[in-house]
Amino acid sequence: MHIPHDYHIHSSFSFDCQMSLEQICERAIALGIPEICITDHVDFVPGDPSTGYFQPEAYFAAIEACREKFGDRLTIRAGAEMGEPHRFPYESEILADEYPFDFILGSLHWVQDEMVLQREYFTHRSPQEAYIAYFTELHTMVRVGGFDVLGHLDVVKRYGFDVYGTFDPQEFEEPIREVLRACVEVGIGLEVNTSTLRRPVHQPSPTLTVLKWYREMGGEIVTLGSDAHELAHIGYALADMVALLKAAGFTHVTSFADHQPYFVPLP
Secondary structure: OOOOOEEEEOOOOOOOOOOOHHHHHHHHHHHOOOEEEEEEEEOOOOOOOOOOOOOHHHHHHHHHHHHHHHOOOOEEEEEEEEEOOOOOHHHHHHHHHHOOOOEEEEEOOEEOOEEOOOOHHHHOOOHHHHHHHHHHHHHHHHHHOOOOEEOOOOOOHHHHHHHHOOOOHHHHHHHHHHHHHHHHHHOOEEEEEOOOOOOOOOOOEOOHHHHHHHHHOOOOOEEEEOOEOOHHHOOOOHHHHHHHHHHHOOOEEEEEEOOEEEEEEOO
16 A cells, blocks of 8 residues: 655654665655655753754755755655653744744653653553653643644553553543644644554554544544654555554545645545
């Protein structure tokens, strides 16, 4: 099945990735993906390994060079994965206003002073404490806004799985619905991310259940993202996610140009 886009790819402008933009473009073209968005980490939390790493001038120079080289075969969008924008609204807004981003993912990796992408966050909390604290913070982040699409809504399950086992969104239906309701009301979209699918949790983020809730609430803006940090993961399982979106009642994915969403029919 055709992959309409991959809107969550990291490059060497992220602290945890070595792929060059040229390598990414060549791989996407080889896979027949018509459109990509490079969403490198932008973080401001003191102590986060990504904080201060992103170099926007060099990033946009590389984006332009790739557009010149591959633009007749591939649509290349400039993006960022903005961490905790609600905690750093001034820094986030300045960067977004100063540079010509097409698209910004908002992601939550920290709850208070702990990173949820580490096992330690879960070992001294019950599942209710760990997950509800995350979704409560996520709800605040969406309400503050300042980004286009919410990244990997329930990524907290990635390492929660190692401690608690399988994540069931129905056990946390109300806090998840609060996040989704806020997305619809504020006009922020939802990402379907396959990074959790290739990990032991073996679920996309989010699952079909959550996508149905979002659609039933009137949610329309959805993007697909592999969250690739390696060439082999570009486009990972996104064709399957097309089928997942259809099962949830969607007829399109959403692309962005200069933060303006437009619908692309699903194949």
